[in-house]
Amino acid sequence: MDNATDLTHNTKQPRAYSFKQLLPWLIPVGLIIIWQIAGTLGWISTKLLPTPWSVIQDGVSLWQSGELQKNMGISLYRALVGFAIGGSVGFFFGMLNGLSKTARALFDSTIQMLRNIPHLSLIPVVIILFGIGETAKISLVTVGVMFPIYINTFHGITSVDPELIEMGQAYGLSKREMLTKIVFPGALPTILVGVRYALGVMWTTLIVAETISSTSGIGYMATNAQEFMNMKTVLLCIVIYALLGKVSDLIAKLLEDICLDWQAERSR
Template sequence: MAQSANTAAGQPRSSYIKWHQLLPWLIPALLIALWQLAVATHWIDSGLLPAPLAVVQDGIKLWQSGELPKNISISLFRATTGFVIGGLAGFVLGLANGLSHTSRLLFDSTIQMLRNIPHLSLIPLVIILLGIGEPAKISLVTIGVLFPVYINTFHGITSVDPNLIEMGQSYGLSKWQLFTKIIFPGALPTILVGVRYALGVMWTTLIVAETISSNSGIGYMASNAQEFMDMDTVLLCIVIYALLGKVSDLIAKALEDLCLDWKTKGGAANG
């Protein structure tokens, strides 16, 4: 119906899709334009809040010097490693506790108690045990990521419609077939919500870890720039974190679209 309306209005579908993709960037673009205008007209002191162009120029300078790509790659390594370890651990635990009543009785209560401890409050303990090297920062990211993935995997597995499972059993499906054809596909949307949420926790944890206890990474750059009142670099680091977070969210959204393609097609067919 929407496609017919666009065609009737004389607007090609391809141009509609392009506009639809650009629309989410409209408000950020307007905010940046207003920010630039406010500094240019001296509504805001450039010493307090540098203009976006000054931040971009600082980024170009740091990129050409090699400092920016080096620190971005270090932060990406820490974030990716911690996310993979924590995500896999959370997924496996959520799967085990969701599928096995015995495993749930054994592990879930302990995991829930640990989950309610703010993981950033563990920073002093982690520093004492692991120092300020890579294991400390990766461990913090791992802990932060583990619980969102765990709770959503566990909830997804245990929330699958029991009528569907009973129907599968009546058709003579094996336990493995029940899992691959009914349980896991039914739990997948909830699991992917956990992955998407965990990506946000990943960057939040890394920012704090790199700011407090690090000698490299984007957070370290921001903390170091703060000591010298280098607002250009501080804002640059904030923008980089925001962009990395947005890219992570787009990847998670693309993963959802890919993994849940069957659900979209099924809904369209039913419609």
């Protein structure tokens, strides 16, 4: 009887799991269907708001011409380089200030003051210092990404359970072992939250950076299309940014699942 119950439970589980996978997409897909129907029936002006199908056709046309993948590649390059630099700097200072009271006293106040300055307000300064080339755009992304990762890394390190640290000291762990076996694993969930948040800031910053004095990238495509009232391409660029943001978030979730697998096993 127990075996039959287990078998029934196992056969129902995949269906429930697949439904949960589809659930996040119900609202976006439903809105797109309503949008398409409204445009087809003339409820909304397709000149102001083209239908999803016409936006897809525009994307296919730009892809065939090579313009879409070229600008997407440039935007991805800017985003990844800025994220790598900003993330590395933020992580370094977060670890340093979290582990060293001397470094915290020296750097943290200055970093916190800079963090409270809206990084997009630095655009005029960045343009004066670096011009309107790649360095300016990557610099803005770097600054935007750095602070979320810094504050979450710093918070994660300083919030590790003191009892775990005392236990490690009681077992005679070296400083390196304390860092790798207790401090860093304890801070990792908070650090990954910072990574996830920083990915969102990365795309937001890039959108703004690419709409200012730019000659390439997805933001440039949107600005150029706006000047010619080409709403299909404007909406296409918005959709691309949304999809890139979603993919980034899925990658961050996957990274959390991989790095925090030990937590799930411990809770079982």
